[in-house]
Amino acid sequence: MKDMERAITRDLVSHVLLFSDHLLKAINFAAELDCILSLAIVARQNNYVRPILSEESILDIQNGRHVLQEMTVDTFIPNDTKIHHDERIIIITGPNYSGKSIYIKQVSNDFREDSLWHV
Template sequence: MERAIIRDLVCRVLQFLPQLTKAVNFAAELDCILSLAIVARQNNYVRPILTEDSILEIQNGRHALQEMTVDTFVPNDTKIRSAGRINIITGPNYSGKSIYIKQVALVVFLAHIGSFVPADSAVVGLTDRIFCAMGSKSMTTEQSTFMIDLHQVGTMLRHATSSSLCLLDEFGKGTLTEDGIGLLGGTISHFANYDYPPKVLLSTHLTEIFTENYLPQSEHIKCCTMSVLNPDGQTSNEDIIFLYRTCTWTGTLELWTSLCTACWCPR
């Protein structure tokens, strides 16, 4: 008798399936829009400007999730136009490199789904793809972290266009140093050979790529570091105060080799 009642109920409900589906879809869309609006209002997000130009300008951008878990969050600017589209970011551990490149991707993603973004202002060029090589490790895959990195970067190199955003976090770290330097340098050189490269944000500890002419001299390559404060002028890691701010290096690649290896600041 229970099964008969349930079958009868199902048959009656299915008569209104198109109307129910439409109502559920409307409620889901409304829920998403309200959620985005509430978060934007609570966290002082701003309306981004979307443009067909392949540029990215973010003033005082923030990480949408990280800023909710810390007492204070240091915002950062991002400016990518026709030159300096390949941003190589160095700095010590815990200086904010990974958070910075992830926050840029989140701002771009939120802008494309119609959300306000965590920044003071943002001009976002239409982006066809966001490629990530973040060294993620899945417990269900039968591949090493390094093999996953290779697969992600290979996909990036094959399919990235001038409208793409490419993120590489510590690529080449999972193998021998010499091999990692070669893979990283080859990846950067590949992007630099584009007439109009994709927007690339790359963080690395392999500062050896700045020596021995591993990288080409190109207007597309811009070097940045994470600012730190060393009050006593010492090189001990215990004395370093992280400012979590990006700082553009305006010198040549050869001068980059004179950076202090303790805090990546010019000697």
């Protein structure tokens, strides 16, 4: 009986392996689709917007939010950022724990290549 089970299992595995390339493609497609759908759901739930890209050297963020910070605090104040081509330096000042680092991270997240949605 054990020999028969092993033979059936071996045959099944060999048949499945014949289609391993197709199965891997299907699995990868399903994983990618799952990621995209999850991002779409989160984007809709949190009112994320797609960036408007232009040829101009301008960064204009209105009501920008830091995703992780917003999830972990009771209140979060959105920030605007405007950087034009003729401005090369922006100085950020404020007391300790006033949000300077969060603001810088928030703006830098908008520059990441893998950011699908901006907040």
